[in-house]
Amino acid sequence: MRWALIALCIAVDATAFAQTPPAGGHVTGDADFADAPVPRQREQADRRAARNLKILQRIGALPPASELAQVPVNDLQWPLRPVPGFDQFDYHGTKYFVDHDPRYPGFVQDYTCGTRTYDLASGYNHAGTDYYLWPFAWLMMDQGVVQVVAAAPGTIIEKDDGNFDRQCAFDGTSAANIVYVRQDDGLTAIYMHLRKGSLTTLPVGARVAAGDYLGLVGSSGQSTGPHLHFELRDANGAVVDPRHGECNAGPDRWAVFQPYEDPHIDTLSTHSAEPDQIACGVVNGANVDDAANYKSVFAPGDTLWVFASWRDQRNGEVTNFSILRPDGSIFEQWDFDLASQNLPSPFYSGTAFDWQYALPANAPAGEWQFKAVFEGQTYVRTFEVSVIDAASAAHARSQIGTNATRCRPASGQALPGCSP
Ligand SMILES: [Zn+2]
Structure with a gap:
C-alpha cells in the first residue's frame, strides 16, 4: 500500500509542468458588466406591463389561474443560446446575483450569503442575475452570436426596443431595451439590456415557448458591458431569486442546477x-x-x-x-x-x-x-x-469545404445543410 501511494505521488508529480508567465491577460472587474435600471424608465415599463397584463386577462388571453398552480417551480430553461455555427465551448460569465440585503449602500448578500451582488446609494438592490458575454463581449454583441431566449413558456406583456446600446456609464437617463414575459408559472420574467433593433417581432399578447427567441444580448440602458440582466417578479411585484441557498429560502427554479461557482x-x-x-x-x-x-x-x-x-x-x-x-x-x-x-x-x-x-x-x-x-x-x-x-x-x-466528407455520404443523399 505504501509503495502504491508513492507511485501515485510520482505519477501526480509527473503531470505538473513549469509555469510559463502569460504575455498578457484581463480579468472582469467590479465595474465591468454592471447595470442599474433608470427608475423613471423602469417604472413606466412596469406600468405598461401591468396595464397590458390586465387587458390580456380581461380578454381571456392568459391561462386561467387554476392552470397556473399546476406548473412546477423548477421549469426555467437556460435563457441564452449561441447561434448555429458558434464553435467555442461557451460564451458567458455570471457576474452579479440578486441582492437579498435590503439595506444600502454597501450591504450586500447573495443567495449563498456571499457578496457576488451589489447595491447603490440610490437605494437600488440588484434585482436580477447578470450573464455577460465573454471574452470578446463587444465583438460578440456586434456579431450577434448569443441570443436571449424565453426561460419558460408564457405571454409577452411588454417590450421596448430602439434604445442606444453602448452607453457604458450610469448617466441616469439611458433606457434599456427590454422584454417582459408573464410566465405560465405566474411569475414575470424581465429580460434587460438587449441589443438595439434586435427584439422579437412578436407583439405584446403573443405566446412564447421556452427557448423562443426574444432578442440579442446587448448593453442598452445603464450597462457597462454586453450582458443579459434576467429578473423574476411575483404577481405582487416582489423580486424572486431563482437560486436557492442559505440566504434565499425560495426554491431553486432552474431545470438544470447552476452551481454558485462553475469553473x-x-x-x-x-x-x-x-x-x-x-x-x-x-x-x-x-x-x-x-x-x-x-x-x-x-x-x-x-x-x-x-x-x-x-x-x-x-x-x-x-x-x-x-x-x-x-x-x-x-x-x-x-x-x-x-x-x-x-x-x-x-x-x-x-x-x-x-x-x-x-x-x-x-x-x-x-x-x-x-x-x-x-x-x-x-x-x-x-x-x-x-x-x-x-x-x-x-x-x-x-x-x-471543411464538411466535405460529412456532406457527401456514401448513399449519395445530401445531408441537411449541405448543397446537393
Ligand atoms: Zn443586473
Missing part, C-alpha cells in the same frame, strides 16, 4: 497578434470592437498567439496547457495558476490570458492542437501549419 474554460483560440479586449464599445463617439486577431492557419516561422478564457476561475485551480504537433508530440507544455498573477482577489468570474510562441522554420505541416486540461475537463482547439503561405491555404480550405 470552466469558455474559449481556446489562436491568433496572429495579441487579442485586445476593450472596456467599452465606443471611443470618441465611434463604435469600436474587441480586436480578436483570430488566425487558424500559420506558416513555419510565424508567431503563434494562444489565448484562453475562463469563467469562475479561482487561485489554485491549475490549468495544464499543451501545444501538440500533428504527430501528437509535444511542442510546448506549461501550467497556469491564477495565483501566479498576484491579483487583488483570489476569484474572478471572467478571466483571459494569452501566450506567445515562435513556430520554428521546420514546423511540420498539418493539424496542430492547442489543448487545456482544467478541473478534470479537456478542451482542444486545432489550428493548421501549412508549408504554402497561410492565405493560399485558407483559400484552398474554403474550396474544399
Whole structure:
C-alpha cells in the first residue's frame, strides 16, 4: 500500500509542468458588466406591463389561474443560446446575483450569503442575475452570436426596443431595451439590456415557448458591458431569486442546477497578434470592437498567439496547457495558476490570458492542437501549419469545404445543410 501511494505521488508529480508567465491577460472587474435600471424608465415599463397584463386577462388571453398552480417551480430553461455555427465551448460569465440585503449602500448578500451582488446609494438592490458575454463581449454583441431566449413558456406583456446600446456609464437617463414575459408559472420574467433593433417581432399578447427567441444580448440602458440582466417578479411585484441557498429560502427554479461557482474554460483560440479586449464599445463617439486577431492557419516561422478564457476561475485551480504537433508530440507544455498573477482577489468570474510562441522554420505541416486540461475537463482547439503561405491555404480550405466528407455520404443523399 505504501509503495502504491508513492507511485501515485510520482505519477501526480509527473503531470505538473513549469509555469510559463502569460504575455498578457484581463480579468472582469467590479465595474465591468454592471447595470442599474433608470427608475423613471423602469417604472413606466412596469406600468405598461401591468396595464397590458390586465387587458390580456380581461380578454381571456392568459391561462386561467387554476392552470397556473399546476406548473412546477423548477421549469426555467437556460435563457441564452449561441447561434448555429458558434464553435467555442461557451460564451458567458455570471457576474452579479440578486441582492437579498435590503439595506444600502454597501450591504450586500447573495443567495449563498456571499457578496457576488451589489447595491447603490440610490437605494437600488440588484434585482436580477447578470450573464455577460465573454471574452470578446463587444465583438460578440456586434456579431450577434448569443441570443436571449424565453426561460419558460408564457405571454409577452411588454417590450421596448430602439434604445442606444453602448452607453457604458450610469448617466441616469439611458433606457434599456427590454422584454417582459408573464410566465405560465405566474411569475414575470424581465429580460434587460438587449441589443438595439434586435427584439422579437412578436407583439405584446403573443405566446412564447421556452427557448423562443426574444432578442440579442446587448448593453442598452445603464450597462457597462454586453450582458443579459434576467429578473423574476411575483404577481405582487416582489423580486424572486431563482437560486436557492442559505440566504434565499425560495426554491431553486432552474431545470438544470447552476452551481454558485462553475469553473470552466469558455474559449481556446489562436491568433496572429495579441487579442485586445476593450472596456467599452465606443471611443470618441465611434463604435469600436474587441480586436480578436483570430488566425487558424500559420506558416513555419510565424508567431503563434494562444489565448484562453475562463469563467469562475479561482487561485489554485491549475490549468495544464499543451501545444501538440500533428504527430501528437509535444511542442510546448506549461501550467497556469491564477495565483501566479498576484491579483487583488483570489476569484474572478471572467478571466483571459494569452501566450506567445515562435513556430520554428521546420514546423511540420498539418493539424496542430492547442489543448487545456482544467478541473478534470479537456478542451482542444486545432489550428493548421501549412508549408504554402497561410492565405493560399485558407483559400484552398474554403474550396474544399471543411464538411466535405460529412456532406457527401456514401448513399449519395445530401445531408441537411449541405448543397446537393
Ligand atoms: Zn443586473
